[in-house]
Amino acid sequence: MTVSADNPKGETSSSAMEAFINYNKTLIEKKRAHPGDDLVSGLVQNNGQEETLSDKELISTIFLLIIAGHETTLNLISNGTLALLEHPEQMHMLQQDPSLIPAALEELLRYTSPVSLCSIRWAKEDIPMHGEVIRKGDMVLVSLIAANSDPAKFTNSAELDITRQINRHVAFGKGIHICIGAPLARMEGQIAFTTLLQRMPHLRLAVKPEQLTWNHTPMRSLTRLPVTF
Ligand code: HEM
Structure with missing residues (x-):
């Protein structure tokens, strides 16, 4: 997304995207530290498979x-x-x-x-x-x-x-x-x-x-x- 003075919506989208990525990063850290019975915990854990x-x-x-x-x-x-x-x-x-x-x-x-x-x-x-x-x-x-x-x-x-x-x-x-x-x-x-x-x-x-x-x-x-x- 190109951010410019005449594209304020681009700016909004970019910052929303950044916030969403940060939300995901925090979620991954949380689930690594305290895994539960949920999909994201399953994805972050090795689950006995060779590749993570x-x-x-x-x-x-x-x-x-x-x-x-x-x-x-x-x-x-x-x-x-x-x-x-x-x-x-x-x-x-x-x-x-x-x-x-x-x-x-x-x-x-x-x-x-x-x-x-x-x-x-x-x-x-x-x-x-x-x-x-x-x-x-x-x-x-x-x-x-x-x-x-x-x-x-x-x-x-x-x-x-x-x-x-x-x-x-x-x-x-x-x-x-x-x-x-x-x-x-x-x-x-x-x-x-x-x-x-x-x-x-x-x-x-x-x-x-x-x-x-x-x-x-x-x-x-x-x-x-x-x-x-
Ligand atoms: C009414 C609801 C939904 C519709 C109409 C829909 C429609 C589609 C369509 C058309 C595709 C592309 C398929 C293709 O190119 O052959 C797709 C892919 C996908 N959908 Fe859905 N979807 C819906 C709900 C969901 C839900 C609830 C999830 C997950 C929680 C989901 C996850 C995905 C994922 C991960 C892909 C990519 C699959 C791949 O590329 O192998 N979708 N969906």
Whole structure:
């Protein structure tokens, strides 16, 4: 991030980043001194394995887990809530029959694609595609939103259907780098939607949908979601 007089936000981001790295350093020292039954303690300890992670590797792993595990799930919950508010008949169906929650969660993952792009890949060989060629060595960014709305894969792909039977979405990516936190995210999502629908049965949007604004990041994230309940 470049910090300059005409980029005050850069300055804020840099200092926030520095504070976050320092937080991680302190956390690692604490867990080294007093290990507990938690993930960071597990990472800092040798655990009988030959190789341990260097401090740099530890910081980046913890950093990745916190970042990758926070905004993503937040987007699933906020985008999913918006999708349900925009489809009151589906929200009503879910309120009447909470056993639909697991299938509904998969559909909300597909329909809202909380992470819009998969991580970077490089082509191992020339790949002809739609009259173009992705050359060996080219960087490839796959749009998960596009894949999740592919009409060749999903019947009525533009529709939200919480009872969708075959739902092989790629909201968590695919292959060797598929999201390591997917089981946790699914659990968090199921708990969040079950609780939200039970506790706030009269949830409504407090603004017109066209007044909602979105952040411009590789995530699909709302700046805020004003509701009444
Ligand atoms: C709704 C929530 C989530 C969504 C939609 C999501 C989505 C994704 C996607 C699309 C990728 C890239 C996969 C690829 O390139 O093939 C990814 C990677 C990753 N995710 Fe998630 N994620 C979520 C929650 C989480 C949580 C809760 C954690 C951890 C606590 C997590 C940790 C990671 C990590 C560490 C990677 C990198 C994996 C690798 O490169 O091998 N994610 N996630």
